[in-house]
Amino acid sequence: MERKFPNLSKPIQIGNVFFRNRMFGAPMGGTDITADCTVGPKSTAFYELRAKGGAATVTVSELVVHPKTEASHMFHLDLQTVGSLASFTYTADAIRRHGAIPSVELSHSGQYAGTYLVDKEKKESLSQWGPSAGIRPDGREVKELTEELIQEIVAAYGEKAALAKKAGFEMVMVHGGHGWLINQFLSPYFNKRTDGYGGSLTNRVRFAMEVLDSVRKAVGPGFPIEFRMSGSELFEGGYELAEGVEIAKLLEDKIDLLHISAGTYQRGFGVTHPSMFLPHGVNVYLAEEIKKHVKVPVATIGALNDPEMMEEIIASGKADVVEMARALLADPELPRKVMTNREEYIIPCLRCYTCMAERATTSTRRCTVNPLIGREMDGMExxxxxxxxxxxxxxxxxxxxxxxxxxxxxxxxxxxxxxxxxxxxxxxxxxxxxxxxxxxxxxxxxxxxxxxxxxxxxxxxxxxxxxxxxxxxxxxxxxxxxxxIVPKIPGLDGENVIVVTDYHEKQDQVKDSVVVLGGGLAGAEIAIHFAREGKRVSLVEMNSELAPDANIRHRPLLLQEVDKSGIAVYTGHKGMKVSTEGVVCMDASGKEILIAGETVICALGQKxxxxxxxxxxxxxxxxxxxxxxxxxxxxxxxxxxxxxxxxxx
CATH class of the missing domain: 3.40.50.720 (NAD(P)-binding Rossmann-like Domain)
Known part of the structure; x- marks a missing residue:
């Protein structure tokens, strides 16, 4: 068979393990984490669905290695909790029986412990530990890890890796990016230590090196270790790409696959998990540059779902592997469709953040375009x-x-x-x-x-x-x-008015200055679009805030885009009349003002x-x-x- 995407479809050997293609399932947290932090049956089915779809590997996320200093409600693995080892074993089985390689992400959130807890009071009661003492921006105290605790955590990475191997996992990923503990040690922003774990780059990398040595000792030679790191922290005070290259060079001899992501969870969520406002593959340049300086295979990630783009990444040598998380929620069969030349049937990820917003608000996992996600046990066929x-x-x-x-x-x-x-x-x-x-x-x-x-x-x-x-x-x-919804506002039926759902048929009628009447999700997004086209845009909303109908992950990024796009925002303004000059509004004090614009977009909702x-x-x-x-x-x-x-x- 002649494959349309031969490089993407080509197997790869990492360590002593063969992977069936270059499309890897990146870590994504499960759907039901039990009270004992074991892998619930729904989570097992959640991971199995992606394995059935043809991904080369499926990574279970996140396994907290040291609950004593990281009490988040994520997966734990030990021999003391009844069902803990069994839950991981059944999950590895479920992944492997479909030909995918089961992997598990070893993690410690450090000073961001409790990030995923829905119970905010419990979150407040947790102790947050980091490389250095301090106060987080939200006011929580961060305690400095003692060298004794550091060694406990280092040993814990090895212990959990050994248990994962015992459970049937054939690869482990050590999470060293996104602002979590290993990244905190690597970062000059977080790490202010003056001992052997702080100061110079060599010292800041020491913790990561000890962790990887501990893992290698536990799993033995040939067992693939994937290390996930941020190629750049992408904020002032953090390390930049040049230092990311040096970190990679210092660690490459201890790993089998270098997974290059971007940013930190707290200071760049919309870049680490690229929003719809960013290009696909926006972070690939980080992997491309680091790959020039290391010999170990390199994986890239970040809003990748287009087979042609991913094929080019592999073919041109920018990376050896592409990793996907959200794309494989939207369409778990994406890899199989690529392998069988059926790419025109791929259901695209919308980058709407429903999957992440539901995790934060309801402790469930959902996907806008895939009704099976989080409900796989109801039947995957x-x-x-x-x-x-x-x-x-x-x-x-x-x-x-x-x-x-x-x-x-x-x-x-x-x-x-x-x-x-x-x-x-x-x-x-x-x-x-x-x-x-x-x-x-x-x-x-x-x-x-x-x-x-x-x-x-x-x-x-x-x-x-x-x-x-x-x-x-x-x-x-x-x-x-x-x-x-088109209210009986005088002039709203005028020739200069376009209903937002008709815009695609009337694009050439939009003038250089636009008033968007309605600041919900649809209104805010089309306002951003017009601003990107270079138009002068005013956004009018009668309520006190914009886009309350956007989910909690998308909304902050949406508002950031509105702010940086130069859009004039008028909240607390009610449209009273539309004329050829714009929209006459009443402000909160009852005063009428004209918000000028040649074109008016009606985005007042749907019924x-x-x-x-x-x-x-x-x-x-x-x-x-x-x-x-x-x-x-x-x-x-x-x-x-x-x-x-x-x-x-």
Whole structure:
């Protein structure tokens, strides 16, 4: 077979272990960590799903090596806790039986212990330890690790590595980046020690070297050790790339794979885990430079999901391995699709941070575009229905497409009708905003998958009651979505006004100065887009804050983009009238002011298309309503509801 991506698909030997391709599953924390910090069965299934999808390795994250000084609620591994070793053994088994190499990330958060705790009171009670004493920006005291404790932690790395090997893991990753403990020792910003672990670069690297020596002694020769480090800390006071090169050179003889990431968790979240506002592969340059100075294989990471880009990275020698985390949540089968030349069917990661936001707010793991994530034990396979039925899906947005795709895979005869000339629903408009283009691709790819599964798609077809009844379906899934809210504000129907969902059809009508009326997620994002185009932008919101509908990971980065884009923000301003000169608003004091702009974008939210739902509700024995036409929400809800509506038939 001739592979379209031969370098990406090529096996690689690291240590004494052979990996089936160059696409590695980067660490991502599990979905259910038990009260005893063992790997719950849902987490085992979570990791197994990525192994089934063809990744060369799947890395379990994070195994806290020394709970005495790092009491975070992450995975622990010991012989004293009943079920601890067994949980890791079953997880390694689940990964390995699909041909992937099981790996586990050995970690210590240092002064950031408790980062993932939802219980903030418990977080406050933890002791945070670091290379040096001090006070964190949030006011928490940091205690300096004594040399005795340092040696305990060094030994603990080896002990956990040995137990991981005993459990069946065939590689370990030592986490030395992102602001965690090893990185804190490496960093001149965090490390102010004056003993043998501080000061010169050689001294600051000493802790990492001792940890790696401890791990090597525990696992023996030939057992792959992957070391994850930040190529640069990317903030003032931290080490830069030149020093990152020197760190790599000092450590390379002790490791088998050098994994180059970027930044620190606390001072660059949106760069370490690149947001939609950054280019894909934004951190590859760090691995590329470090690879020039070391002989050990180098892995790169950071918003990588495009096979052509990843192939070029390997082919040009920028890195030997590409690692993905979020991309493999969105589509666990991405590696298999690459290997079988089916890249046009890859479901793209939206970089929306749902996966990380849910972890922080509900202690669960979810994915906007993959309804299985966090729910793998409900069934990772779509099983055929006992009886084949005819299913009519009304609406080709994300919920309707997912419903049609799932129903077709169950063996049903599925017809999907949509009033537009292409599928995607509300996602169609995202093709006009470059940093949201993956959302447009999502609709396109789901449509392609649905057709491949046997769905008959009828475009330019609006379904009324008579049409639906004529179809004679056994089940109808209503997914007609939402429509824009356009209040009866004088002038809001003017020629200079564009509703945000129509922008993709009217891009050439937008003038050089723009007023975006509505500061929710959609309004804020399109304002950023206009600012990037060089337009003068004003963003008007009647409430006191912008984008309250954005999740807790995306929102801070969104607000940063608004700030640095030079957008004039008017919170507490209510639109009263629109004219050719702009929008007349009333401020919090009741004073009217004109916010000037040649073009006005109406981004005042969406409302469910309930009239269509009511018309179609009784057209078949079984009717389900999914997505925005049920209740205006988000893509995550639409995809999940559509998937399960199809499973219920």
């Amino acid at each position: 779509v099983t055929p229905a006992a009886q084949r039925k005819k299913v009519l899906v009304v609406g080709g947005g994300p919920g309707g497409l997912q419903a049609a795709y799932t129903a077709a895979r169950r063996g049903h005869e599925v017809v999907l009708c949509d009033k537009n000339d292409q599928v995607g629903g509300i996602l169609i408009g995202e093709k006009a905003i470059p940093f949201k283009y993956e959302m447009y691709q999502l609709g396109e790819r789901l449509g392609r998958l649905a057709e491949e599964a046997g769905v008959t798609i009828r475009l330019n077809t609006e379904v009324d009651r008579a049409t639906a009844e004529k179809e004679g379906a056994d089940a109808v899934i209503i997914a007609v979505g939402s429509e824009p 469910a298309r309930r009239a269509v739902v009511e018309e179609l509700y009784n057209v078949a024995p079984n009717v389900a309503v999914v997505g925005d036409c049920s209740r205006v929400s988000n893509i995550t809800a639409a995809i999940y509801q559509g998937h399960h509506a199809a499973l219920d038939i």
